Amino acid sequence: MTVIVLICSVMFLVFALVRLKHAFFLYLGLLPFMPAYLAIPLGVGGAGISLRRIFTYVLLLCIFAGFVRAPKKWLNVIKLLMTWRIFLLGLIVLYAAKLSSTLVLNEPVGLLYWLDEVAEILIALLLGIRFINSMQSVKLLFMVVTSSFLLCEFLVLIEYAVEHNLLQGLITVEVSTVGEE
Numbered sequence: 001m002t003v004i005v006l007i008c009s010v011m012f013l014v015f016a017l018v019r020l021k022h023a024f025f026l027y028l029g030l031l032p033f034m035p036a037y038l039a040i041p042l043g044v045g046g047a048g049i050s051l052r053r054i055f056t057y058v059l060l061l062c063i064f065a066g067f068v069r070a071p072k073k074w075l076n077v078i079k080l081l082m083t084w085r086i087f088l089l090g091l092i093v094l095y096a097a098k099l100s101s102t103l104v105l106n107e108p109v110g111l112l113y114w115l116d117e118v119a120e121i122l123i124a125l126l127l128g129i130r131f132i133n134s135m136q137s138v139k140l141l142f143m144v145v146t147s148s149f150l151l152c153e154f155l156v157l158i159e160y161a162v163e164h165n166l167l168q169g170l171i172t173v174e175v176s177t178v179g180e181e
Contacts, residue, residue: 002040009054016062023062024127027055029144032152053116059123077129091121 016023031052039048067074081088095118102110132141159166 001038005038005040005049005051005054008051009058012055013058013062016058017065020059020062020066020127021131024059024123024131025140025144027059027123028141029148030055032148056116056119056123059127060119063123063126073130074126077126080129081125095121 012023012026015026034050034052034055036050036052037048038052039050041048063074095114098117099111099114102114131137155166
């Protein structure tokens with residue numbers, strides 16, 4: 001599993017560095033197909049770095065690299081984003097509240113999930129504003145999301161018909177609750 005995740009991660013990084021717009025749409029289309037168990041294991045009990053998390057931070061890294069390479073293109077995105085001040089203030093308040101509740105009520109690992117969510121929101125806002133700027137881009141977004149949804153539904157129907165998971169025998173997933181083993 002680790003080799004597959006590493007190969008996919010390197011391929012996605014190269015693709016994102018060359019074609020960030022296409023990598024963004026690929027990311028959106030692949031989100032439903034990247035389960036948490038598709039990961040590089042870090043220890044016992046199911047902990048690991050998932051492919052989804054790697055792709056998310058690759059895109060975030062590419063945004064920052066793009067800002068360094070061509071700041072004018074990204075400054076326009078920031079200017080457009082700043083026109084939504086009330087929306088941004090609401091997001092900041094929401095994520096500050098989530099952060100405070102995470103720090104007070106959860107274990108420190110909850111902070112990683114909070115960071116993942118903030119990274120995904122940043123990606124959606126920044127790349128959405130940057131690349132979904134024409135009717136052609138809106139149509140492409142619609143096609144990616146719809147195709148992904150339809151493929152998921154088709155796979156579910158097949159699994160229902162054959163009465164088992166399609167990856168049965170190829171991937172072994174052991175789910176355990178922390179502290180039970």
